[in-house]
Amino acid sequence: MFGSDLAIFLFTVIDELSEQAFRVLAVAYKPMNQASDTSAETAESDLIFAGLVASIDPERLEVGPSIRIAANAGIRTVMITGGESCIRDTRCFELHH
Amino acid sequence: MRHLRGSNARLQYDENEKRWDAVGNSSERPLVVAAQKAGYEVAKFEGYMPRLKENPFSSARKMMSVVVDCSRCPNDIKSRVFLPEHMGTPYAAVVKGAPTWVVKKCTSMLASDGRSATDMTAAMQQRIEQGGLDQVSVGLRNLWNTALCVRI
Numbered sequence: 001m002f003g004s005d006l007a008i009f010l011f012t013v014i015d016e017l018s019e020q021a022f023r024v025l026a027v028a029y030k031p032m033n034q035a036s037d038t039s040a041e042t043a044e045s046d047l048i049f050a051g052l053v054a055s056i057d058p059e060r061l062e063v064g065p066s067i068r069i070a071a072n073a074g075i076r077t078v079m080i081t082g083g084e085s086c087i088r089d090t091r092c093f094e095l096h097h
Numbered sequence: 098m099r100h101l102r103g104s105n106a107r108l109q110y111d112e113n114e115k116r117w118d119a120v121g122n123s124s125e126r127p128l129v130v131a132a133q134k135a136g137y138e139v140a141k142f143e144g145y146m147p148r149l150k151e152n153p154f155s156s157a158r159k160m161m162s163v164v165v166d167c168s169r170c171p172n173d174i175k176s177r178v179f180l181p182e183h184m185g186t187p188y189a190a191v192v193k194g195a196p197t198w199v200v201k202k203c204t205s206m207l208a209s210d211g212r213s214a215t216d217m218t219a220a221m222q223q224r225i226e227q228g229g230l231d232q233v234s235v236g237l238r239n240l241w242n243t244a245l246c247v248r249i
Contacts, residue, residue, distance in 0.1 A: 015196075026199035031179065031186035038150035038164040043190035048214050049203040051197055 014054065022054035145170040149188070160194025160202075180214060 028047035067077050098105060132139055146165040154161035170185040175184060192199060206216040 002246055004249060011180045017246075024196055025193050026196035027191070028199050028203050029189055030189045031183040032188040033165065033186060035149050035164055035166065035188045038190075039157060040152035040162060043150070043152055043162040043164050044158065044160060044192050044202050047190070047192055047199070047203045047205075049206040051202060051207065053193075 025053050027051060027053060124142040143179055145174055154194065160192055162192040164190050165186060180212065
């Protein structure tokens with residue numbers, strides 16, 4: 001339905017927010033005249049885009065010393081995240097400093 | 098705010114800390130707290146717009162949705178949530194999720210004052226035509242501000 005222009009447009013803002021370690025959600029809605037079909041397929045179509053909501057999920061600063069102690073003990077730390085890679089990089093940078 | 102009815106997190110005021118907090122998952126808690134701070138009485142929305150159905154988040158859809166009954170919602174509240182032309186509509190679907198996935202399901206977009214909606218492609222086109230990527234970035238920042246300020 002939308003061209004690559006829209007993708008660039010959205011990815012730019014999402015990246016911009018994600019780089020600052022914001023968690024970004026989109027909110028959309030639509031009025032419905034009847035509620036006989038409330039399936040995801042019906043409810044999640046033909047929507048009005050309301051906007052983006054960005055929130056902060058602060059890093060746990062106590063993780064830094066813990067990782068250091070683990071590293072000194074010869075334990076390798078692995079980071080697993082469902083977030084964007086730039087969130088991960090920002091987090092690591094903030095914890096490192 | 099519209100997302101209020103799409104959030105499962107519950108609000109509580111911490112008397113000791115003198116601040117709002119919420120119980121629920123970490124993505125939804127800030128949403129209900131922000132709505133309360135923006136002047137919406139979160140606790141009352143359950144009664145204004147009871148939920149008829151929740152379609153829970155799934156990793157295949159990257160979004161969740163609820164269908165709510167707004168037929169008994171007081172008009173002064175409804176007018177803050179609905180566009181004028183939708184005031185008589187009894188139900189609504191509210192969706193939140195991963196931005197790129199949600200946008201693909203949208204056909205129109207709220208104006209920055211939240212009082213009208215325009216065709217999605219045209220609204221995007223207009224912003225994009227304002228300039229190159231730098232301009233787009235500024236537009237996006239405005240869009241984001243809109244999202245936080247718009248009367249949802």
